[in-house]
Amino acid sequence: MMRRLLLSVLLAPVVVLPAACGGDAPSDEDTAASGAQAAQTEGQLSAVELEQGVGPIRDLELGPVDPALASQGETFFATKCSACHKLEERFVAPALGEVLSRRRPEFVMNMILNADEMVQRHPVIRELLAEFYTPMPVQVRDPDEARAILEYLRSEQTGSTTTPSGSGASR
Numbered sequence: 407m408m409r410r411l412l413l414s415v416l417l418a419p420v421v422v423l424p425a426a427c428g429g430d431a432p433s434d435e436d437t438a439a440s441g442a443q444a445a446q447t448e449g450q451l452s453a454v455e456l457e458q459g460v461g462p463i464r465d466l467e468l469g470p471v472d473p474a475l476a477s478q479g480e481t482f483f484a485t486k487c488s489a490c491h492k493l494e495e496r497f498v499a500p501a502l503g504e505v506l507s508r509r510r511p512e513f514v515m516n517m518i519l520n521a522d523e524m525v526q527r528h529p530v531i532r533e534l535l536a537e538f539y540t541p542m543p544v545q546v547r548d549p550d551e552a553r554a555i556l557e558y559l560r561s562e563q564t565g566s567t568t569t570p571s572g573s574g575a576s577r
């Protein structure tokens with residue numbers, strides 16, 4: 407009799423403890439793990455990354471379009487981009503004839519140089535991926551080449567050319 411009482415006193419806490427605090431531990435771990443995974447794939451982009459894209463290019467200062475550089479870029483574009491992109495209409499990928507009216511030049515260059523990370527992490531590009539189903543591959547690793555392609559796109563933008571005012575022209 408005495409022995410039985412002792413046993414139940416000793417056992418009681420052992421039985422109660424796991425029930426009280428056992429449930430939460432695994433789910434905490436789950437949350438932490440999936441959180442880390444999300445941070446790796448989508449991540450929290452900074453305001454600068456959202457605007458200028460994820461990649462090596464930041465804060466370009468662009469002068470007037472350089473026709474020689476643009477014509478180099480045209481050749482690169484023909485060999486490396488035109489299989490998927492046209493200027494005037496959507497194809498395998500979005501039309502680029504007005505891309506600089508919706509994206510910053512840094513964004514365009516970062517997309518060219520770092521498409522795989524942009525596809526993974528940039529919300530705007532992820533949305534396009536959902537629409538076009540093709541992840542854009544990196545075709546260009548040389549920033550000078552990417553810069554030339556940007557110049558070509560600048561030279562071809564519809565509506566981005568500065569219109570001469572024309573006032574006071576005749577005299």
Ligand code: HEC
Nearest residue numbers: 486487490498499500514517525534535538540541542545
């Ligand atoms: C294999 C097809 C393919 C090739 C080649 C390709 N792209 Fe893309 N590009 C895409 C697709 C598809 C998208 C839309 C995002 C996605 O699905 O990855 C895209 C998106 C873009 C965007 C973003 C457009 C926007 O509206 O924001 C730019 C800029 C771009 N590409 C430029 C280029 C340039 C410049 C080249 C050549 C160096 C190139 N792409 C080569 C398929 C391609």
